[in-house]
Amino acid sequence: MTSIPLIGEAVAVAAEPRLAGAKIGVVTFPGTLDDRDAARAVRLAGGTAVSLWHADTELGDVDAVIIPGGFSYGDYLRAGAISRFAPLMSKIIDAANSEAKLPVLGICNGFQILTESHLLPGSMIKNDHLKFICRDQTLRVENANTAWTVDYTDGQEIIVPLKNQDGQYIADGKTLDALEAEGRVVFRYVGFNPNGSRRDIAGISNAAGNVVGLMPHPEHAVETGFGPEVGLSGSAGAPRDTDGLGFFTSVLTKIVGGDK
C-alpha cells in the first residue's frame, strides 16, 4: 500500500459518524489522476478512504473499491488494457464476483478498466468528434437501485463534470438490448451526447448491481465552490456543484446497512 500525497489535510466534515467505519479503497495505477479527488469525495461523504496500489497482491479489509479516472499507462494501448492485468485487479474481479459482491465503481478510465476486465460489457472508443471534451454534463439516473445510486431516485437529473478523450460507449445491439431490459443502464446523457455513446449511455452496472462504471466524474461534484459551476457559462440559478456526492453516500449507507 502507498500513501497518496495530498495538498492540505483532510477536511473535517459533519457527516454521520456511523459511516466513518466504512472503508473505501481507491486504486492508484501509474498515470491515475483523480485518485486524490475520489478519496476526498469518500471523506466528504463521511467514509474512510484507503489508498490501494496497483501492484498490491491483497485487497485488505476494504468494504468497496473505486477505480478512479486518469490515463493509466498513458492510454497508449487501448484505455485500460494494461491496467486490467495489474495484480490488484484480479483480486478486485474475484471480490466483485464473489458472494459478498464487493461494490466497485469505475469512473472514466476506471470504467474503461472495468470493461477491459469484463466486469462490465461493451467498450469505449474515441469520442465521435475526435477531441478531448471537458464540460458540465446533465445525466439522468435510470436505476437508483445499484450499490452506488440508492441515494438518488429513478429519473433524477444530476449535473457532474465530464472529461474524456475515449468516452464513446459501444456494444453490439444484443448487449445493449439486454442492458436496457435488465435495468443495467444506470445513467444516460441528457440534452447533449458528448461523445457519441450508443443510446446516450453514460454508465452501466453488472447484473448484481454492485459494479458500476460511468464516464462522467461524480467525484468532481462533491464540494460547494469546486464543482460543475467552475468555468461554466450560461446557466442561471443556484449552483449545482454537489450532485455527485450521492454516489459516495449511497455506497457508505449500503455498507453500514439500514436506513439513514
Place this chain on the structure above:
Amino acid sequence: MTTETTKKFNIDTVEHAAKTPDTELPWAELGLKQNEFDEIVKVLGRRPTGAELAMYSVMWSEHCSYKSSKNHLRQFGEKVTEEMKKDMLVGIGENAGVTNLGDGWAVTFKIESHNSPSFVEPYQGAATGIGGIVRDIISMGARPVAVMDPLRFGAIDHPDTARVMHGAVAGIGGYGNCLGLPNIGGEMVFDSVYQGNPLVNALAVGVMRHEDIRLANASGKGNKVVLFGARTGGDGIGGASVLASESFDDTKPSKRPAVQVGDPFAEKVLIECCLELFKGSLVEGIQDLGAAGISCATSELASNGDGGMEVELTSVLLRDPTLTPGEILMSESQERMMAVVTPENIAAFEAVMDKWAVEYSWLGEVTDTGRLIITWEGEVIVDVDPRTVAHDGPVYDRPFARPEWQDSVQANSFTGSVEDAGRPSAPSELAAAVTELVASPNMCSKDWITKQYDRYVGGNTAMAYPDDAGVVRVDEETGLGVALATDANGRYTYLEPYQGAQLALAEAYRNVATSGAVPMAVSDCLNFGSPEDPDVMWQLAEAIRGLSDACMELGIPVTGGNVSLYNQTGTTPIHPSPVVAVLGKLDDVARRTPSGWREDGQAIYLLGTTAAELDGSEWSNLRGHLGGLPPKVDLAAERALGEILINASRDGMVDAAHDLSEGGLAAALVESSLRYGVGARIALEELMERDGVDLFTALFSESQARAIVSVPRSEEVRFKDMCTARGFAHLRIGVVDAAGGKLEINGVNELSLDALREAHEATLPKYFG
C-alpha cells in the same frame, strides 16, 4: 548502456584536442559566432573537443545564456525594495522563484515560451512546452497544481493558422490533461504579425511546504549523480541553439528534427516519483533536463555547487545506441531529471525508482576539483570549469535606438483617421458594434479551446476561464489559495514599449485583484524579434525598463521568467509581446469573486474614470487601424482599485467583479452578463457627463484602472463609503436584471443574451470546426 556501436566512435578526447589545435570544428553550424568560438579557445587554453563544443554551443545560445538581454534583465533584481523581498523565498536564477504564502506554505510559478517548436511542429512543440515548465516546478520541490497557456496566433482566416491552432491546443490538452493538472486560464490573440511566429507560452504553478524547497546544486564530495526518467534519444538536438535562437527563414531546411517529442505518461510518473523522493529527503540537489539537456544539467548543478563533478557519459541510458557523445550532451529528450544523492540514500532512491518503474542510471559523482569532467569509457572528453559553461557565457551590449518610424506611428491616432469614418452612434449601430466586438477573433468565447482542457482534476479549482483569474486552493483546511492571470497587449507595446509592458503588468495585477486575491509576485515571458535589430533591441530594453519600474511601483517582485528572441520572419518582427503573469494570494478561496453577476436587483458600479482612449484598442483593430498612443498608465490608481476590490471581496461587499481591459466597458458588460446568463439594465448618461465622453467612447475606450462590480443592496452604502474614503471614482451605472434575458444599455438597441451568446461562441467553431 555501452554497445558495440558506441564503441566504434573515433572519440575526440581532451588529450587529442590538445595535440591537434588546427582541426576544423563545425562551430558555425552549431550557432556560434567567430568571437564566441575564439572565447571558448581562450577559456580552455586549447581548442574544444567535439563534446565541449557541443556543450558550449547550446549553453552559450541566446535561449540558454540570455546574452542579449542579461544586461537589461538585471533591473528586475535591482529595482526591488526590502519590502518586496519579504515574501520571496527563492528569487531569479533558480528553475523558478518561490514565494511565501504563510502557514508554512510556499508557491512557485513560472512562465516560459515554446514558440519556435510550436510553429515547426505545433502538437509536440506545445506539449513539451507544458512538460518543460512543469519539470521546472518539480525541480523546486513542489507539487505542480495548475497550468495556463497564453497563445498568440496569426490571422484567424489564414490557412496556416488552423494547423498551428489545432496542433497547439491539442498538444497542450494532450499533455496537460494526461498529467492531471487543471488548466485554469490563458490568453488567445489572433494577429497577422504572429503568422510565421506564433507565441505558445506556458505557465505552471506548484505548491510546497517551506522545508521541501529544493535547489539545483551539486554539493558534497562523493555524492552520486543520477539521471532518471526517459531514455536519451536523438530528438531535440539543437532545439535551444539552432531553433530558438535564430530567425525563421524558408530558404533553410526544415528544423522539424530539432523539436522534442513528449511522453506525458512518463512525466506524470516522474512527478509522483520526484514527490516521493522529496518526501523521503532522498535528494540533495535536483535539476530538470530541458533546453541543452545533459550539458545544462551537469554544468548548472556543478556550477551552483561547491565543487566539481565527474560523469561517465556511456552510462547514460539511450533510446538510440548510435548517438555520439556530442549528441548525447545536446539531446533535449523530454521527461528526464538529474539528481545528487548521498551514498547512504542510494538504496532508498532505487526503491522509489523501482516502485514507479522509472529507469535510472548512476553517471558519476560530485568532486572537489572545481572541474566538470565528462569521460567516455574512461577517456576524458570534457574538462571545463562549469561556470564558464553555465554562467559566464558571452554577454552583449547590443546597440539599440528608438526606431525612426516610432514618431509617425504615434502621431497616427485612430480618432479622425480614415478607418474611424462612420463611427457608430445611432442605437442600432451601437448594438451592432457591441455584437461585432464580442464576436471578433480576439474577444470571442474561448470555449472551443478551454473545453479541450481538464479544469477539474485535483478538485481544487475554485475559478477558471472565463473568470478574470484562475484560482486554486492550496490548503483544504484553511481554504488558502492562489490566483493567477497572464496578460500582454502586443499592439499597446508596439505603440509604446515602456508603457505597453507596464500595461501588461497592470492588467494582470488588476485581474488578480478582481478575483479578490492580493498580488504578490510576477513572472514574465518576453517575446520579441531579433536582438540584432536595434529597433527590436530598443523595444526589449524599453519593455524591461517599463516592467521593472512598474513592479517597483506596485510593490511586487519578478521571481523568474524567460526571454524568447528571434521571433521574426525575415526582417519582420512580431509585435513586442511581454507576457506578464501575476500571482496573488487568497486567505480563503471561498471569498473569491467571479466575473458574472447572478442576483436580481444588485447595483452595478463602474470603478475608475473613462477617457477617450481608442488608440491600439480592439475596436481600432477591428477597423484595421494601429497607431497613436496606448491608454495612459496610472499605477497608483491600479493599486487603489486593487485595494478596493480585495477589501470588497474580503468583506463580502461585492458578488461579482470584472476588470475592464481589451474591448472596454462593452466587452465587460457582455461577459459579465453571459457568465451566468443573467442580464442587466445600464445607463451611462451620468458617466458621459462626468467624464466628458460620448456613448461610443464610454463603451469602447480602453482606459485603464477600471472594473465593474455588482453590489448587494445591503452593502451599497458601505461599498460607496469605502470608495469615497479612498477617493476613488465610482458610479452606479445600472442594475442586474435576472428576468429579462437581455442586456439593456440606454441609447443602444436591446441586446438579447441568446443572440450575444450565439455571436460570442460561434467564431472559433466557424474557423476551426
